Amino acid sequence: MSILLEMKDITKEFPGVKALDQVNLKVREGEIHAICGENGAGKSTLMKVLSGVYPVGTYDGEIHYGGALAQFRNLRDSEDQGIVIIHQELALIPELSIAENLFIGNERQSGGVMNWHETFRRTEELLRKVGLTEAPGTIVDRIGVGKQQLVEIAKALAKDVRLLILDEPTAALQENDSRKLLDLMLELKAQGVTCIIISHKLNEVRYVADTVTVIRDGMAVSTLDAKAGFEEDDIVRDMVGRDMSHRYPERTRFAGDLLLEVEDWNVWHPEHTERQVIRDISFNVRAGEVVGIAGLMGSGRTELAMSIFGRSWGRNISGKARLKGSAVDLGSVDRAIKAGLAYVTEDRKSLGLVLDESIKFNTTLAKLEGVSTRGVLDENAETEVAERYRKALGTRTPSVFQKVGNLSGGNQQKVVLGKWLFTGPEVLILDEPTRGIDVGAKYEIYSIINDLSAQGKGVVMISSEMPELLGMCDRIYVMNEGAFVGEMPASEASQERIMSLIVTE
Incomplete structure (x- = not known):
């Protein structure tokens, strides 16, 4: 197989943080290439460099695509070359129809007039490719998350995709919907579409991936080939930098009253x-x-x-x-x-946290009386409580004044736990x-x-x-x-x- 994509010595820095440190990645044409790593390892940052979200000039290193040097200034540049990225947070407009979502910004029109007949015809064709039977005029909000994810893939196919990047595509899906999506990836591979998948679900990675690149602390630490054989524990060890044959910590079990x-x-x-x-x-x-x-x-x-x-x-x-x-x-x-009683919701982003607010704000939210005097909030006490739980739970953050929305998923979950532990x-x-x-x-x-x-x-x-x-x-x-x-x-x-x-x- 020829090399479709080669990223050479990619380094990306933010103020005070080196997110990527001389990362090298080779993706062969027609393969499914998985990228694994802990939260904050740099996986999504690398894909944003590739897709032009972080444009040429904002990073060091080179991208070679289809045998030529690629210098993407924005998302449109990469899409024009057949590179399409589907983010974990779906980019569909719920109030619009499937057809409108598929061709938004890529309209079938002539002289500024929409050609609805061609739009609906092409939509039906694309929906069949991804295994959907919905009518083109169906409002996106009326179909489930699993089908919405397939609509996103149909939208990518509408752009003549050559390299499809999926960032945690099954994170919000049930097992049946996840398997349908993975099987669709295998079908697209058979049709010549190259895929990059970012996923935490290692059983899914083993199911679809031909090659796995592991990123740790902004560096590519290993590349594993399915033909040579690899186990989930091989990926885990490279992700965390230590042996995790014991994935569940030891506990002295007892049941009291x-x-x-x-x-x-x-x-x-x-x-x-x-x-x-x-x-x-x-x-x-x-x-x-x-x-x-x-x-x-x-x-x-x-x-x-x-x-x-x-x-x-x-x-x-x-x-x-x-x-x-x-x-x-x-x-x-x-x-x-x-x-x-305390309840840690399954939907931390919508129901468990206020993402635009700080760790301090979120930690005390369920028990404000614990940091108030006569109904007046004591901000020093609030900071002290948040700092106590940050240390106790090992939340990785510069300070408790950091916005929760900027934290990794694991650290967000620690903030939710801290919030409820404060209620006693x-x-x-x-x-x-x-x-x-x-x-x-x-x-x-x-x-x-x-x-x-x-x-x-x-x-x-x-x-x-x-x-x-x-x-x-x-x-x-x-x-x-x-x-x-x-x-x-x-x-x-x-x-x-x-x-x-x-x-x-």
């Missing part, structure tokens, strides 16, 4: 009032115990967690809750917090606590969970990653269609046993 008991919990949908979402669920959590909840997307795990946490989701909620043997009122978020909870419900963060940051989050357990806190852990549940939990409840269909000690659990409960109940 009962902390939280939930009995006969029932919840109806807030809008579809005839639909019961949670059915007769009962469970308990002991002091020092990590209890997992396994289940497929849509099984009701998040709805259960949010309904328990101050009835923040659902209607006609019924059931009993006891904390340390005494009945507790969970009728509002404020009362749930005062009772000793007895039980923490963690909903997908490691979603969208790299393996090194995952290990740090696992260590924090173990520390909470050692302090006698109760932890409820919802996760779509079964190895994570098996590696971290003492007991696992299995959920399907709004009900618990099984419970087992983690020592007796396996992925096969969990899945058999889900598909047979």
Whole structure:
């Protein structure tokens, strides 16, 4: 295979930070090339250099594309050469139709007049290529995230893509949608499209990638070839710079007295009032115990967690809750917090954090009375609290005055945890606590969970990653269609046993 892309000695600096340090990358024509690395390693920065987001002159080094020196001044320059990047945050306009999104800025027109017949014809052709049957006039907001991701790829194909770059393309997708997208990448490869994929999901990398380049601390540290064979542990070791054969930190397991008991919990949908979402669920959590909840997307795990946490989701909620043997009122978020519950949402960017505000602001947000006197906020106390949790959780940041939106995913998750730890909870419900963060940051989050357990806190852990549940939990409840269909000690659990409960109940 000939070399389509070669990036030579790429160095990119920001004030006080060297984001890329003489990175070299070769991508062969017609291959799928994965780029792996921890958050902040420089993966996205490298792709922004390639696509012209960071234009020629703002970095050192050279880009050779199709055998010629490439000097991209902007995104349009790279797209004109067939390089299209799809970012993790989708760039579709929800209120417009699929057809309008596919050709925005690339309109099918003559003399300034749109040719809608040609636009719709070409849209249908592109949608078939990516496996969608939606009508071209369908409003994007009315289709799911998985289909929106396929629309983004169709949009790239509309630009005669030669090199397609996908940045964490499956981060927000269910397993079925993820597999469809990965299979589409393999189809595009068969059609001659070269792909670069940035992903934390190493099982997906092994499924599609011909070559893997690992970036650590702004430097390319290794390149692995699928033909020669490689394991996930090889990638992990190169990503974090240490052996991670033990991906889950050791913990002395113990289960103390009962902390939280939930009995006969029932919840109806807030809008579809005839639909019961949670059915007769009962469970308990002991002091020092990590209890997992396994289940497929849509099984009701998040709805259960949010309904328990101050009835923040659902209607006609019924059931009993006891904390340390005494009945507790969970009728509002404020009362749930005062009772000793905390809930770390799966959607930290929309529901867990205020991204435009500082670490200091976010850390104290759930317990402002803890840094106030007679209703007046004490900014010095607020800074002291934020600094305490920054040190305790190992949040990597220049200061607590840094905007949360500028942090990596793992460090954002630490800020969310700090916010809830400041409320002094007895039980923490963690909903997908490691979603969208790299393996090194995952290990740090696992260590924090173990520390909470050692302090006698109760932890409820919802996760779509079964190895994570098996590696971290003492007991696992299995959920399907709004009900618990099984419970087992983690020592007796396996992925096969969990899945058999889900598909047979």
